[in-house]
Amino acid sequence: MRVLDEARTAHLIDDELALAAAREAFLATGRGAVFPVVIGHGSDRVNRFTLKSGAAATAAGVKIGSYWPGNDAHGIPRHNSTVILLDQRTGRVAAVVEASLANAYRTAAADALAVQTLARPDSRVLTVIGTGHQALHDVRAVAKVRPVDTVLVVGRRPEAAAALAATIRARTGLDARAESVEAACRAADVITTATTAKTPLFDADWIRPGTHISAMGADGAGKQELPPALYDRADLFCDLVEQARVIGEFQHAPATATITTLGDVLRASAPGRGSGEQITVFDSSGFALQDLALATALLDRDDNDPAGEPR
Incomplete structure (x- = not known):
């Protein structure tokens, strides 16, 4: 052994x-x-x-x-x-x-793979919601697959958001700053959420066309980071549909929603991003x-x- x-x-x-x-x-x-x-x-x-x-x-x-x-x-x-x-x-x-x-690298890699597959190639502004241990890993991984030059950090505690922004600047050289959740969502090309939230983190109306969102936090019943109103405007992707419906973010999606696995997109058996105006959402609940x-x-x-x- x-x-x-x-x-x-x-x-x-x-x-x-x-x-x-x-x-x-x-x-x-x-x-x-x-x-x-x-x-x-x-x-x-x-x-x-x-x-x-x-x-x-x-x-x-x-x-x-x-x-x-x-x-x-x-x-x-x-x-x-x-x-x-x-x-x-x-x-x-x-x-x-x-x-x-x-x-932590593995979780960030799933985020980066989704961004690489679904986000606009010209995505430069990354918004990170959540200031826990996972956030820095996600920033680093995403910045390796898209030309990110600005990172906007959102946290419940302003001092934690400012501290994470300083760490991102020191570790990656990227321009990073703390920002309000609304301003950060409205400016974002890519949004990554990594929290333990049980209620939506932002308003669906703040998401502009062309944005990609990787929701990494929901891994149990009752957890929720995204507003359900977003599902009417977005195309939905995940790791495993059955699992996402039970413990992932899409436990809150309508029963009629079409959800595509990222694996199907990678195998070219399902479409991914179809236009620069499309909003894409990836729900990662993690799988063995x-x-x-x-x-x-x-x-x-x-x-x-x-x-x-x-x-």
Whole structure:
């Protein structure tokens, strides 16, 4: 059994590996299988975890994603992610891959893949709603697939938005500033939402034609970031339709809404963006094939990087 601990996968991960793994996973949605998400909690119910499992030609296994809010007191992240790969010949554990940092790259890669596939090629203004740990990763990944030169940061707390904008400027060199939610939405070419919201973050009327929105936050019943009125004006895309309808953003979409998987667009079996005026929405609730592809890619890179030199 192979084990990659958190320190090792944090050394191995980068945006290019994560994006390639995301593309492989979304293409595999037509061939692989995923199974219902299991949601659990610790003995203290404030501590939560999910199990997402799946199988494809190259891997089978489960991702355990945990959220322990009290970890702040211990100086470690609230979120943790571990992927367990099974030997498909025997059912024994083949590998355990700790991937907390890598999971942030994986989530950002899904966002970037959607932007690369659906956003206007000339998109330059990126609005980020949410100032948590995921936001910086999303900015960095999206800026690698579109010519982003301006980042507008929206947060519930102005000081948190200003701090994130300063970090974005320092880490990426992009022009970033805190902005009001209305102004940021009206100016955006691309909007990324990464929050734990249970009510809409903005008004549908603030979204101009041609905007792409990647909604990354909804991964459980009751979560909601987008206004339902937006669905009358937008074309809808997601990772898995059945899952998006239950735990993703599209649990709030009309039953009659047409929802297309991003995998179908990548396989050219469904249309993506058709015009510069089209509003596109991508709902990412996350699925196991992403985690299996990422873990496999990390193991492959580990095989080819025995010296472990920092990247």
